[in-house]
Structures are given as C-alpha cells and as structure tokens.
Amino acid sequence: MAFFNSSASTGPGAAAEKDIEMGDPPTDSISSMSFSGIADYLAVGSWDNSVRIYEVGAGGQSQGKAMYNHEVTSEGPVLSVCWNKEGNKVFSGGADNAGRITMPPIKVVKWIDTPQAQILATGSWDKTIKAYPFCMLYIAPSDFIFSTGTYARQLQSRLSSFRSAVIVRMTLAVDVQFPLMVVGTAERHIQIFNLSNPTTPYKTMVSPLKWQTRVVSCFTASTNSGFAVGSVEGRVAIQYVEDKDSGNNFSFKCHRRDSTPTSKDGAIVFAVNDISFHPVHGTFSTCGADGSIHFWDKDARNRLKSFEAAPGPISTTTFNRNGSIFAYAVSYDWSKGHSGMTPGHPNKLMLHACKDDEVKKRPRKV
Template sequence: MAMSTPDIAISNPPSDSISSLAFSSKADYLAVGSWDNSVRVYEISPQGQSQGRAMYSHQAPVLSVCWNEASSRIFSGGVDNTGLMFDVGTGQATQVAQHDGPVKVVKWVNTPNAGVLVTGSWDKTIKYWDLRTPSPIATVTLPERCYTLDAHYPLMVVGTAERHVQLFDLAKSTTPYKTIVSPLRRQTRVITCCHPSDKTGFAVGSIEGRVAFQYIEEKNRSYDYSFRCHRQDSKPNNKDQSLVYSVNDINFHPVHGTFSTCGSDGTIHFWDKDARMRLKSFDPAPAPIACSTFNRNGSMFAYAVSYNWHKGFPGMTKENPNKLMLHAVKDEEVRKRAPARR
C-alpha cells in the first residue's frame, strides 16, 4: 500500500489566527486573511512550495477575503468596518466599502453586465458596490447580524444571527425574496452554495456539529437532509454523550462537486452529497481548523490550523498552533461514489 504524502506547511504564515482563505481562479495564488490585521498573498507551486508575493493591512483584524473573476483584485473585510481592494498589478490597496460595524463577509458576484462586490456586516446590512462609484448601489437591511454569505449568480444566500436565512434571486432584485429559519437548531456558522453547476440549493453548517442541505424549489424539498459531523464520543461505548464542535467551513470541489467540512475538533472530512457518505477523514490536528478552500482545479486543498476565538481572549494561549497547510488532493479522495443499493 502506497504511503500518503504528508501535508505541507506554508512558510511564514500570519502571526495571529487565520480567518479566511481564497485561491485565485486563474493561477495558484492564495489570499489569506488574519487577526493580525493583514492580508497575505502566497504563490503555490505544483509541488506545494510557497512563496510570499504581497501583503497589505487593515486597521483591525481581517475576517474575509475573496478575488474578483479576473483575479486582478483581492477584496477584504475587517473589524475596522471597511472593505479594501488590493490591485494585484499596482500593489496598491484602497478602501471601497464602509459599514457601521465589522465587515464579516466580502463576496465578488459575477453578473451578466459587470461584477459587483457584496459586503455583509454585523451592522445588520448587506451592501452592493459598483467599484466605479464611491457609494453603495444598494443596501439591504437584514433581520440580524450577517454571519455568512455565499453566491453563485443568480442565487445568493445570507445567514444571520438568530438562525435567519435569506434567499436572493439577483437576476431580479437586490432584495431577498424569501426568509426562512435554518433547518439546524443552533447558531449558523457557515452557508455555502452548492457546486456552480448545481444552483438548486445550499449547505448550512452550525455550531452544533451538523450540516444540512436545503433545496430551493418545493419540488426538490424531499431531498433535504442533515447529518452529524465534527463530534466526539465523550465516553467510550456511550453514543448518547458527545462532545459537539462547530462546523467552521464548507467547500465544494470545483470538478467533482463533492464537498469538505472542517471543524473546531481539528478534523477535516471529504463527503459525497448525493451518495450521502464520507470519502476521506484527515488525522486530527491539535487545534481548530478555522477555514479551508480548494484551488481552481481541485488539485490542492488549503486549510488553517488556528485558534478561531470561539472561547474569547482567555482561550488564546501561546500553546495554540497557527499553521497554514496544503494537502495534495488525490482523485479517489474526492470522486463521487455510486449510491449504495438498497
């Protein structure tokens, strides 16, 4: 049996907890947002070697990063209530968004005419930004603080505090057409739209170690389901008592449409949504997996072993590792399986 290649640590990671990861869609450049106020950009070789290429800073911790479709610009949002744009060509960072509270999520949304930047904030709003104008082109008041947001045009899904989930059809309106309650009973941690070829639904991850798939059309609602993950039995042979951990990130493989979850229990799993089975489990890390992402062709998977501030300041000790890791993805780890016969 062939030995698996160990995951590779990226050299010179951020000096504080890592909050967000995003690969370019054009080349293997990785943008990394951190609680040390920085956004760093690494170039990753096919062999997994890394080299720092750029860095810029907010005035407070960075919570979210993303690229535009052309990969010519990086966007970031932070606790300084601002959204910044970094021009890869000039190396200059400029402010392009402003909120009255921390910017929890930035997302570049491709539209038929031109892309727009969407920012979601703890000030209970999301704003749409045309980069040619200094003011938002639209502002939507949310029922609560924005915790998570994802979009594959025309679908956009926003998750807020108090388990509200709002659905948007961006081809028709900048305002939500439906508000539902999360199918999970505890606080929403992450929402991720299904693979771009599958605009029928989205995944929700919560702090209680559960993931749910929710379909938009009523005709598909019979396919909704949820499952437990990122849990540990607190006592041997006792399945009724479990330690429950947050699901921190969900990412879909760009080729196969299978997906990953990572959690505060320090584990990562790859799953097949349709066969409803686990494809791979990583060995547990000594700290939470705060965030993760696949590169453009799914050959690399980046993840952060990092304290995610779930226990506040008292939980931040010198013993907490802060690592940025790369996993070389094998096809058999992410390829869909035939559904089991019943």
C-alpha cells in the first residue's frame, strides 16, 4: 500500500545542481553534520578524523572558520557531531579510542538540556549509553578560539547514576528531543527514555521494520511525542510513543530503484542513511545510499519533494535553526566496505535554500 501520495516536485526546479556546493570539504567521507542553534554555523565530522566548522552566509556563501582533529595515529574517523542548546559549544565522537576517551568507538553524541543539568550523552559500540556533565570543547561564537578543559556539575542522584552507563545492546542510532530520547540498538530493538527519569527505559520495543536499524529521529517538540526509524532495506516507520496514538503508526517504502523482474519486488533497495525533521513545520527529509533525497509530510502522508539523484550516496543531512537552509553531504557511506571507496568518489557539502511549498504541511486528504 502506498501510504504517501506521489506529489513530489521533480525536474529542473528540484535538480541538485541548482544547490550550492560548499568549498573546502573534508578529504574523506562525511559522517555527520549539525547546525548551531543561534547562527548559521555548520559543524561537519569526517572519516579523515577531522571536525570542521563553517559559517554559512547570505546566498549560501560559506567559509571555513575552524578545524580540529581526533586521534590521527590510527584509524579514528569522527562519526557524530552536535552542538549544545545555546549553540556555542560543539561536541564530537568517533572511533579513536585513545586520548580523552578510552572506550570503544562512540557512534553518536547528543546534547541534552535538562532542568537539573546540561549533559552530553554518548552511544557507544560497547553497548552503553552514558551521560557526562562536562564540555570537551569550547567555541567562542565571535572568533572561534578553541580551549580545552572540563567543568563539573553536581547532578542529582538519578542523573549521576545515569552517568555510570545504562546498559543496552550495541548502539546503532540515538536521537533526543527533551524529554524524549530514542536509542536504536542491535537486533532491531528500540529503547525509549523519558529523561526526567533516565535510569530506566520508559518503553522497549522491536522495530516495526524487518531489517537492521540505520537511523532514528525524534519528532520536533511542537508535535506529539514520537520518532521515525529508517532501515537498511529502504523503509521508514513513523512511531508514536504513547499507546493512545498508536493508530497513527505506519511505515512506507523509499529509496528504491526499478530492477529486473527477478528481484523480490522488482526493485533494488538502498539504506536510509539519515532522517532530519524541519524545526518549524515538523515535516522531514530522508536520504539514502541511492543518492536521493525526499521531503515528506507524515500527517498528510504526502511526499512534498524529490531531489534529482546525486552522483553518490547521501550520507547525512541537517536543517538550520529556522529551516531555511537544508545541508546534505554527497559522500561514500561505507555500505559496501573498503572496496566501495573507489578513486574519484564524490565528496561534497551541499546547501539547498528551502521554499515554503517544499517543507510546509499540506491538508490531509480524506
């Protein structure tokens, strides 16, 4: 069943080449991007072990403002970046299990602003979720001067115990929209936390999708509590936290290409690499290993826009603070291992100026 109507805008007006390519991109695959919440500063993490910060100006013009590296003596790609609520501090996590962090690779970092404290949550391949009451890196918004250090804050006992680690299966994806935190783990399990009581999962479920979880993304705060799940098999599920809203749960196919009749359903399927919710309208984007991007309205179950396919996978996406800019990376996503990283593979940072008719919700058809 087609849950989404095919009213996407395509053709020259939706062409990716109309978007702006940023200069000075990372030298290896782009793993994560995040906009500051106070200005159009974009943090970018890469498999070249670096974190780069760009300032995006009027008309999409951009310039690099700062860069720092994770451990470079071994393979230590940066896998995730995020900003704090104030938008003046950036955090990163990756596979360099040396230096500040002596643990297995950190798959995801998320900033959580709670009534009790400001904390950094990390999801690791060592099967733990941890919260740390410190900043690893400071950024001055005016001049981007870096200084290292930590600060300590006495937490209430329930948050202090959370710091010692909540044990989960191997973490594959994490997202936070306070007080909701969703953790996608191995074997398709999903753990849902109410961060007002973070030491015990509020709910545990198995993903409605039949294949491995690739990404989870929480609805914006203006909508009912819920999240989207994307899998390696080109499907997305919309899930609400509370049972009373479960009638609104559904899943749909995306990021597929027509194939020969010998394939299972006549299509080649691709992983959903990222899901980003619009901060104002609550609509969302999906991107995939097929090089495509789509904008969706979950309430009307309508596809709002499709971009023309890029010359490589779309590895990660993000909206800026007011949803006027959509950033995406055309970059190898490592879905085919080392053998897929062929010479000349594109590695681009792109900016798309969002129009209202691309991202605003539409009336639901009855």
